[in-house]
Amino acid sequence: MSGTTVETQARSRVQLEIKELHGSLSDPVLDTMNFLNEVTHRYPDAISFAPGRPYDGFFDTEQVFTHVRRYLGHLAEQGSSERDIRTALYQYGPTAGLIRGIIADSLRADEDTDVPAESIVVTVGAQEAMLLVLRALFAGPDDVLLVSSPCYVGITGAARLLDVAVRPVEEREDGFNAADLEAAVLAEQASGRRPRAFYVVPDHSNPSGNTMGPQARKELLELAERYDFLVLEDSPYRLVSPGVPQPTLKSQDRARRVVHLGSYSKTVFPGARVGFVVADQCVLNAVGEEHLLADELAKIKSMVTVNTSSLSQAAVAGALLGARGRLSELNAEAAAYYGNAMRETLRQLDIQLPAARREALGVRWNKPTGGFFLTMRVPFRVDNTVLTTSAQDFGVIWTPMTHFCPGTGGHHGIRLSISYLTPDEIEEGTARLARFVEARSGLL
The missing domain is CATH 3.90.1150.10 (Aspartate Aminotransferase, domain 1)
Structure with missing residues (x-):
């Protein structure tokens, strides 16, 4: 040449x-x-x-096979045919997830959280859950995401990818302070912007390690209702920590202000890459019909990852079934x-x-x-x-x-x-x- x-x-x-x-x-x-x-x-x-x-x-390599077999056995007990079981394991599966009912049962057993299975979307880790929620909620340049700072880089990274404006609310050495959040909300409103949601890790936060106390949790939920914003609760460490944890924000959510981001990376195993989001907020369509925010998240997911791995869901479901939904006991x-x-x-x-x-x-x-x-x-x-x-x-x-x-x-x-x-x-x-x-x- x-x-x-x-x-x-x-x-x-x-x-x-x-x-x-x-x-x-x-x-x-x-x-x-x-x-x-x-x-x-x-x-x-x-x-x-x-x-x-x-x-x-x-971790034990054999556990994975035990989990999957337990889930397949569960399907058979529920009346699924051999062909149905094969399809469930090998095919794409529903975008919102195969194991939503099992997750809902686990939330009731372990977290005192009673939500319909239809309000859950199974995601590729909690990271995808963040991306879906941000894409759905933030409609324009005046919508602002408030974050407890310092905060997990996954949420700020997802916001940056989607061009979502982020305002940090500085965490004090003793943790979250409601007055600081209220001041940030009022400042954004005064500037003509809309605080759309507040992201927080209330239990043993990443990175600070701080935990939000009972009074602070109560004040946060009151602020969300008073100023009309949502709370994005991300709490992957609570069930791998000693002692009795504080109630989740979602379990105390009477006004459907909390979108709960869940992860099985710490409680089952990270290689599964399975998370979920509880989005039981009502959405009105153009003709006034109600459906769930979870339905909107599933639409977005269908254009991002199509669905979460059926094999991974089977492994996680088997672990949940084996523990009767109680991840606290499993861990x-x-x-x-x-x-x-x-x-x-x-x-x-x-x-x-x-x-x-x-x-x-x-x-x-x-x-x-x-x-x-x-x-x-x-x-x-x-x-x-x-x-x-x-x-x-x-x-x-x-x-x-x-x-x-x-x-x-x-x-x-x-x-x-x-x-x-x-x-x-x-x-x-x-x-x-x-x-x-x-x-x-x-x-x-």
């Missing part, structure tokens, strides 16, 4: 410029997951407090393990950075009673470059809180995840973390 031909082919190749693609692709929030995975793979010998994933020790051992991991992390931090020393350094952390995360404040600014130094020179990985703060903020915070580590790794990891904090603080 001649040099001229090669040069001609090179000139004829399509070359795309990032400025010509959707603006979200240049937003740092979309790089968060990839960056953390890259750092973890680049420094395999580092101890990582970054991944918010379940502990592998609770009792896991909840105890994570509770012990949290207490051990806090104990080791106290050993490595005693009260007098951390006061002198200007270091502090919160003390969650459950969930996967706690947060530490340090006297120096942290970012991805500082994280790389921590991984390379000190052998410990964490997550900068800047990833979880829409706009600005979080520059002196780090998130620590305790869920994926053994006690020995926690002991060594906190020792490495303390050495990093001491060394970095000495540079001030």
Whole structure:
């Protein structure tokens, strides 16, 4: 092949410029997951407090087959023919999901939440549920999503993809404050915008680890009714935490103000990629007929993922059936393990950075009673470059809180995840973390 031909082919190749693609692709929030995975793979010998994933020790390969067989047996007991069962497992299946009735039964058994199966849409993880809900609710540029900040990057990332305006409501050190949310709502209304929904993780929040108290939950529901907005409740950690959890917002929702986002990634297994959304709000069509918001979400889903994997739904359904719907019982051992991991992390931090020393350094952390995360404040600014130094020179990985703060903020915070580590790794990891904090603080 001649040099001229090669040069001609090179000139004829399509070359795309990032400025010509959707603006979200240049937003740092979309790089968060990839960056953390890259750092973890680049420094395999580092101890990582970054991944918010379940502990592998609770998984047994054979469980998957047991779950699926139990669900298929359930279908047979319900009168399904062999052909029906084969179709249910191998075909696309209904867009809204095959196992909505089983999920509704589980919500009644475990969460004191009584909703019709028709109000549920089974999704590809809670992440798809967020995307569907945002697409349905946010109709124009004046609709605003309020988020408790710091917040899970999945919601802000989905909002960015859909060009949904986001306003953070800063969480205080002791958690959510209703007065702060009301001030944000009034400010948006005064600017001619409509606060459409408020996103919150009320139980052992990702990333802060904070839990909303009973009075705050009551005040939030009252605000939603008073100012006519919806609450997007995302609570994946409540049933993998020790102790009796607070009632969900949805279980206390008398005015249908709460859209509940559910996930089986922490309670069953993340590889299934099964979540759900409870959307029992009424929608009036053009001729005044009522139907459920869930019906509208199913329309959107039909153009996004068509349906959630039937095989994955079968595995999750089998797990639910085996536990009689009580995920709290299914996860009792896991909840105890994570509770012990949290207490051990806090104990080791106290050993490595005693009260007098951390006061002198200007270091502090919160003390969650459950969930996967706690947060530490340090006297120096942290970012991805500082994280790389921590991984390379000190052998410990964490997550900068800047990833979880829409706009600005979080520059002196780090998130620590305790869920994926053994006690020995926690002991060594906190020792490495303390050495990093001491060394970095000495540079001030």
